[in-house]
Amino acid sequence: MDDLLAARLQMAFSLGFHIIFAAIGVAMPFLMAAAHALHLLGRGPGYRTLTKAWSRGVAIFFAVGAVSGTALSFELGLLWPRFMEHAGPIIGMPFSWEGTAFFLEAIAIGIFLYGWGRVRPWTHWASGLVTGIAGVASAFFVICANGWMNSPAGFDWNGGDPVNIDPWAAMFNDAAFLQGLHMVVAAFQAVGFGVAGIHAGLYLRTRYAIHRQGVMIAFVMAALASIAQPIVGDFAAKSVARRQPVKLAAMEALFDTQARAPLLIGGLPDAAAARTEYAIELPGMLSFLAHGEFSAVVKGLKDFPREDWPPVLITHLAFQLMVGVGGLLLAVSLAGVLLLWRKPEKFFSPGMLRLLVLCAPLGFLAIEAGWTVTEVGRQPWIIQGLLRTSEALTPRPGIVFTFAVYLGLYLFLAAVVTLLMSRQVQALHRELAGRSEGEIP
Amino acid sequence: MSWTRLAIELFLAASLVFYVLFAGADFGAGILELFRGSRRSDEQQRLVSHAMAPVWEANHVWLVLAVVILFMGFPVIYTTASTYLFLPLVAILVGVVARGTAFTFRHYDTLTRRYYRAYSGVFAWSSLWTAFFLGTVPAALMLGRIDPSASGFSALFLDSWLNPFGAVMGVFTCCLFSFLASLYLSGETRDEELRAIFRRRAAFACGAMVLAGGGVFVTAELSGLPLLGEFFAHPLSVACFIVATALLVPFWFNLRRRGNVTIERVLAAAIVALVLLGWFAVQYPVAIRMAEPITFERAAAPEATLRALLGALVVGILLILPALLYLLKVFKWETLEREG
Structure with missing residues (x-):
């Protein structure tokens, strides 16, 4: 394996690992805050148990996310x-x-996780909400930087050296806002379906009311999120x-x-x-989706120099996967909403419930696919059109070795976190089984 | 002279000092677990968990802040260090990941004794590992053996930090962190016996720190770095050196007399902060010593970037400080008041 490939794979694995935890860190606090609010509003004792169970999960995921992010x-x-030498001064601000x-x-989550009985109830609730808001803000800021790699702005490129740097223009580049929104909504979608699916499976097995909640x-x-995402x-x-x-x-x-470029399915x-x-070709649909007119001209790859093509197969398949999953989750969402509206008892x-179980991992799959589209689709550039990924690579040797270290560590961590989550569920069930029937709502 | 740059340098110095004072103590707590002995050893571990759990993640963010300041404000320092010191940095990262996760897992996954011991082992050993490598990085920045024009893996990537001076700096860092941790921990409990255990540990760590500190100067001289002379050449570093040494006296007196815990903790934090400040004074305005030294001035990003960075830091600190103080108030001061 050459150094460039090893470095790209190491980056891909690190980001692919971190994004799962980041998405959970963004969306999960809002679920926690919702359950916590229902508890504080006196909607039943189950919500307190649920809040605590979720917060234990959040604590584990947040810790792994924080250290992998570092x-x-x-x-x-x-x-x-x-890359960092050039990009740091331009895009360091986000x-x-x-x-x-x-x-x-990190501060808010410390208060939330350990604040039971130490801070006033609604202050405590607010610390959970702040955790979520700060998580969303974090996501937006990081994606501003990634957006800049796709849509460089805020400097002039003077033969390989950036001059006239404007960090604000760089931060609010054209790609930043939509990419950030797309990712945050995706996080809500993935975590929502992930949590719903896990509890659906547990409800099928145990019939504890807490899983219905x-x-x-x-x-x-x-x-x-799934209805907003398209x-x-x-x-x-x-x-x-x-x-x-x-x-x-x-x-x-x-x-x-x-002109009248077709949209390809598969x-x-x-x-x-x-x-x-x-x-399967849908004539004119791509022109419409890309430019709002069925007759619009869409540029094909042959219009660009061959050495500037991204890997087409990976980008295309990842994109299809992301869109396909998005469509599926939209359909399930609409079906669920319809059920809740017309026949709530059937929900x-x-x-x-089985359908929800099947959907549990899909949102995360779509996130991984989406990032593959963004990152692989930008190749061979690390800064679109300006700096090639190969030019940004460190001169040091042995990247394969550090890649192996990271890969081993992350795979091991993933296995441990999975084990821990299943044990958290067992612990929750033991706790629930230990109570008298009347206490379980 | 750019005032913006100076202000950012102060922010960088402050975040490094806070990282050592807060997160360093967390590493130290892990190291101390290796030396906890048999007497009330479970309670020692419980105290560590209890003290660290709500705050360790916030403590840890000071490092992220320092890294961000470096790569936005002084990218050449960041990229040079991460290229030529990649081995200790990767070691640090592996340690940071292992330690943080093991600590959290220990807290939330205590179903069986066996797992508890495994997590504790990883937590303690990775604390020692990370602290040691953290110490080798400033050693390499001081020693000046980073040489981009060298050839061969060893000359490029090993010789700058893998030497007696680097090793002693690593040990010194471990002692420094343990010293802080033992005092912070002794203040976290009202149990007199437990407190006495941590005070004994503090006395031991303090002795080790002084010895290792001496070793730092000796190995520096042997490696051709006249560190002691440099310390005495700069008024600020002399002051830090003298005050830090002088503070050891009331500290030691207080410790022996079993006086006020808070005074001890403040003195310890002050001593450590002075050690760091003294080093900054010696090193400044150079960040990385090498054939063509990388100074902060040379490494600095353009003025527009520095201004944006300073703005972000000022707003950031205004948001962070009240939140951080509230966190400490809830989990540190109020606990003491209630339990006291």
């Missing part, structure tokens, strides 16, 4: 020093805001079409520039032969 802040320099948000998040709260969040996603795709036409072409596996692009096989039927 590792990332070093890894940028450890792997891509040339990171410094992110530092503040992360700090507030868990499904309900999480499903509301999941459904709201709209946000559409805006995000239009923004990519405008800013990074080559990325859009790779996402859609479009080789030839054309299909295996073959970059060497410059054509896509086995796809907790085994069929619906």
Whole structure:
């Protein structure tokens, strides 16, 4: 394995690992705050147990997310020093805001997790909410920096050296807002479905009412996010079409520039032969989705120099996966909302619950796929159009070795966290079983 | 002279000092678990968990702040260090990840004794490991053996930190952190016997720290770095050196007499902060000593960036400080008042 590939894989694994924990850190506090509010409003003793059970999970995920995030802040320099040297002064600002948000998040979560009986109830509740708000802010700030890599702004590129730096313009680049919104909504979606699915499975097995409450709260969040996501996603795709036409072409596996460009469903692009096989074509749909008109011209990959193409197969498949999962989660959300509206008693039927169980990992899968689209679709550039990933690579040898260390550590951690979560559930069930029937709502 | 840059340098210095004073003590608590002996050893561990759990994540963020200041404000320092000191940095990161997760897992996953011991082991050993490597980094920045023009893996990536001076600095850092931890912990309990245990540990750690500190100067001289002379060449570092040494006297007196715990903790924190400040004074305005030294001035980002960074830091600190004080008030001061 060459150093560049090893470095890219190390970055991909680190980010892919961290994003799961980051998404949970963004969305989970809101679920916790909802359950906590219901408890404080006196809607039943189960909500207190649920809040505490969720907060134990949050504590574990937050700790892993915090330390893996710290590792990332070093890894940028450890792997891509040339990138950081140029990019730091331009795009460091959202990171410094992110530092503040992360700090507030860490403080608020400390108060929330250990504040039971120590701070006043609604102050305590507020600390949970602040954790979530700071998490959302963190996500936005970090994505401002990533957006800048896709849509560089706020400087002039003077033969490889950035001059006339304007950190504010860099932070509020064209990609930042939509990318950030897309990710935050995705976090709500993934965590909502993840939590709803887990509690649905547990409810099927145990019939504890607390799991019904868990499904309900999480499903509301999941459904709201899933219905919003196609709209946000559409805006995000239009923004990519405008800013990074080559990325859009790779996402859609479009080789030839054309008017009335078709939207492909499925299909295996073959970059060497410059054509896509086995796809269902919807004529004109891509033109409409990308530019708002069925007759609009969409640029194909052949319009760009071959050495600037991203890996088409990976980008296209990841994009299809993300959109497919998004569509599925939208359908499940609409079905669930319809059930709750027309036949609420059917919502907790085994069929619906099993469907939710199946959906549990899908949102996270879509997040991973989406980041694959963003990052692989930007290749071969680390800063779109300006600095190639290969030019940013550290000169040190042995990246394969550090990649192996990180990979081993993260895989081990993932296994331990999974084990811990299952044990948390067992502990919760023991706690519930230990109570008299009357206490369980 | 850029005032913006100076203000940012002060923020950087402050976040490093706070990182050592708060997170350093968390590492120290882990190290102390390795030396907890058999007497009331479970209670010692429980005290560590109890003291650290609500605050360790916030303590840890000071490092993130320092890293962010470096890569936005002084990117060349950040990229040079992360290229040529990648081995100790990777070691630190592995340690940070292992320690944080093991500590949390121990707190939330205490179903069986066996797991508790495994998590505790990882927590304690990774605390020692991380603290040691944390010490090798400033050693490399001081010693000046980072040489981008060298050839060969060892000359580029090992020689700058893997040497007697680096090793002694690593040990010194471990002692420093344990010293802080033992005093903070002795103040976290009202149990006189437990407090006495941690005070004995503090006396031991203090002795070890002074010895290792002497070792730092000796190995520096042997490595061709006239560190003692440099300390005495700069008025600020002389002052820090003398005051820190002088403070050891009331500290030691208080410790022997079993006086006020809070005074002890404040004195210990002051001694450690002075050690750091003294080092900053010796090192400044250079950040990385090498053939062509990297100064803060040379490494600084353009003025527009520095101004934006300073703005973010000022707003950030205005948001963080009240929250942080509230956190400490709830979990540190009020606990003492209630239990006291």
